[in-house]
Amino acid sequence: MSVTILAIAEQRNxxxxxxxxxxxxxxxxxxxxxxxxxxxxxxxxxxNDAAKELGNYGAEQVVVVNDEKLTHYSTTGYTKVVSEIVKxxxxxxxxxxxxxxxxxxxxxxxxxxxxxxxxxxxxxxxxDGDIVATRPVFAGKALIDVxxxxxVKIFTLxxxxxxxxxxxxxxxxxxxQSVDISGDDLKTxxxxxxxxxxxxxxxxxxxxxxxxxRGLKSPDNFxxxxxxxxxxxxxxxxxxxxxxAGWRPHDEQVGQTGKTVSPALYIALGISGAVQHLAxxxxxxxxxxxxxxxxxxxxxxxxxxIVGDALEVVxxxxxxxxxxxxx
Amino acid sequence: MKIAVCVSHVPDTETKVxxxxxxxxxxxxxxxxxxxxxDEFAVEEALKIREKDGGEVVALSLGGDANKETLRxxxxxGADKAVLLKDDSERDSFAxxxxxxxxxxxxxPDLVLVGKQSIDYDNLQVGGLVAEFLGIPSxxxxxxxxxxxxxxxxxxxxEGAHEHVEASxxxxxxxxxxxxxxxxxxxxxxxxxxxxxxxxxxxxKAESRVKVLxxxxxxxxxxxxxxxxxxxxxxxxxxxxxxxxxxx
Numbered sequence: 001m002s003v004t005i006l007a008i009a010e011q012r013n014x015x016x017x018x019x020x021x022x023x024x025x026x027x028x029x030x031x032x033x034x035x036x037x038x039x040x041x042x043x044x045x046x047x048n049d050a051a052k053e054l055g056n057y058g059a060e061q062v063v064v065v066n067d068e069k070l071t072h073y074s075t076t077g078y079t080k081v082v083s084e085i086v087k088x089x090x091x092x093x094x095x096x097x098x099x100x101x102x103x104x105x106x107x108x109x110x111x112x113x114x115x116x117x118x119x120x121x122x123x124x125x126x127x128d129g130d131i132v133a134t135r136p137v138f139a140g141k142a143l144i145d146v147x148x149x150x151x152v153k154i155f156t157l158x159x160x161x162x163x164x165x166x167x168x169x170x171x172x173x174x175x176x177q178s179v180d181i182s183g184d185d186l187k188t189x190x191x192x193x194x195x196x197x198x199x200x201x202x203x204x205x206x207x208x209x210x211x212x213x214r215g216l217k218s219p220d221n222f223x224x225x226x227x228x229x230x231x232x233x234x235x236x237x238x239x240x241x242x243x244x245a246g247w248r249p250h251d252e253q254v255g256q257t258g259k260t261v262s263p264a265l266y267i268a269l270g271i272s273g274a275v276q277h278l279a280x281x282x283x284x285x286x287x288x289x290x291x292x293x294x295x296x297x298x299x300x301x302x303x304x305x306i307v308g309d310a311l312e313v314v315x316x317x318x319x320x321x322x323x324x325x326x327x
Numbered sequence: 328m329k330i331a332v333c334v335s336h337v338p339d340t341e342t343k344v345x346x347x348x349x350x351x352x353x354x355x356x357x358x359x360x361x362x363x364x365x366d367e368f369a370v371e372e373a374l375k376i377r378e379k380d381g382g383e384v385v386a387l388s389l390g391g392d393a394n395k396e397t398l399r400x401x402x403x404x405g406a407d408k409a410v411l412l413k414d415d416s417e418r419d420s421f422a423x424x425x426x427x428x429x430x431x432x433x434x435x436p437d438l439v440l441v442g443k444q445s446i447d448y449d450n451l452q453v454g455g456l457v458a459e460f461l462g463i464p465s466x467x468x469x470x471x472x473x474x475x476x477x478x479x480x481x482x483x484x485x486e487g488a489h490e491h492v493e494a495s496x497x498x499x500x501x502x503x504x505x506x507x508x509x510x511x512x513x514x515x516x517x518x519x520x521x522x523x524x525x526x527x528x529x530x531x532k533a534e535s536r537v538k539v540l541x542x543x544x545x546x547x548x549x550x551x552x553x554x555x556x557x558x559x560x561x562x563x564x565x566x567x568x569x570x571x572x573x574x575x
Contacts, residue, residue, distance in 0.1 A: 104483075107420065107459070112459055117421075138448075141545075146539055148538075150421075188466060194489050202487040250504045251505070253504070257364050257365075265575065275343060282548055306556070307556045321565055324565050
């Protein structure tokens with residue numbers, strides 16, 4: 001029997017997230033290897049036009065559930081919709097991005113559709129007709145290969161790891177379906193969304209991260225990190241030490257008790273590189289470190305290091321990059 | 328309010344992971360185990376709610392005898408009771424959540440608090456699974472919680488924003504850093520915790536569904552080069568980033 005993979009594409013404010021394109025592309029590849037088909041699912045309100053874009057990344061068919069009550073995410077509401085569509089489409093494999101939404105939704109759906117979740121996968125391949133997922137554990141200090149043994153196998157894919165590829169220019173066909181959302185289905189309801197990042201990128205979504213640590217000596221010097229991040233269009237990160245000290249908000253913390261990230265470029269400024277910090281960022285493609293201590297552990301994982309005082313090097317780096325990037 | 332708080336027993340963040348002899352789990356030798364850091368936020372929140380509204384806080388942990396240490400910590404912080412859901416086998420999130428949910432069906436809590444994820448297997452699943460097994464709502468990655476008149480309001484961290492969520496009770500809350508500042512157990516609390524009994528119950532049976540085929544270390548990152556010292560090295564660094572790494 002041929003399998004159908006259902007891949008959830010996520011929208012915020014009516015726009016499909018970039019990481020959903022990555023997830024759809026990978027789902028397409030796995031569906032092809034399994035000799036199965038792929039359908040994408042988008043949930044929201046009046047989102048048909050955005051959903052058509054998914055054709056660009058390999059989803060020819062997109063199921064859209066439009067409902068005013070689903071404009072914002074609701075754990076219970078979205079769980080109902082996804083579970084109903086999984087049953088209706090008789091799908092045995094579900095893909096989501098391991099975003100705030102995907103990580104919240106996946107286990108709830110798993111419980112309802114008799115499934116199980118391999119979370120935050122960084123590699124997926126087909127072995128003997130079954131999907132083998134690789135996922136980091138201990139914040140990346142180790143990797144495990146897993147198989148899901150359940151009627152519905154659910155995989156969440158870590159953002160920024162899989163390539164979305166170039167858009168192909170093809171438009172997906174839209175199939176609108178409705179799911180009744182009433183009463184208990186909205187036991188959780190989002191009433192408001194407040195931006196915390198003042199329009200800045202979140203570390204989990206950024207291609208470049210500029211992180212600061214104790215070597216910046218004072219919270220007042222963090223403007224250096226912010227300015228460098230601005231030049232690069234990067235997100236601002238922080239070490240646990242400076243978050244614990246109250247210099248920076250906890251949502252910037254990179255490491256085992258913060259966020260695990262894999263950007264294309266990670267710039268560590270005045271961060272010595274505690275085990276738990278390295279765990280959270282060493283899968284970055286390129287790492288730059290600036291630190292006064294030439295024996296700091298951060299240099300063990302850095303591709304390029306400068307031994308020096310971050311307070312002196314960072315302004316020079318900002319100036320040089322501004323020139324180089326023609327800004 | 329009857330509040331259940333789930334705590335897990337995990338290797339601390341200083342742990343350098345070595346793969347064990349079975350090739351599937353970590354080598355526990357020399358590893359220091361602690362209360363999962365996110366669970367401390369869950370315990371603290373439970374205690375704060377009890378201090379405000381009264382009621383009882385029961386700490387639950389699923390695992391072997393070693394987990395008693397973590398339950399003692401929850402008692403020392405101020406939990407009223409502790410229950411060990413005994414099972415020595417390795418369980419995935421699904422099987423852990425089944426064990427917890429089965430126990431909670433008879434306990435009938437008004438609120439269940441968990442840490443958003445344990446820092447060993449980083450699944451971020453137990454809260455959502457327990458909630459669905461009990462047929463109640465959940466809010467994960469919570470950084471703010473208010474309960475009044477049988478209604479719950481929470482803030483949940485998402486990418487670059489907070490979602491303000493309203494939910495009905497009973498509810499499961501998965502705590503994120505930022506929710507509160509966990510207290511240190513007082514000396515009196517530690518002494519009292521030693522005397523409080525830890526109830527032991529066999530965990531309800533449940534089969535793991537995510538099968539581990541093998542564990543490995545990530546590829547070692549080769550140390551790169553020191554480009555130079557101080558500001559003089561900056562032009563060369565920028566050149567390397569552009570021409571060699573091609574990341575900017």
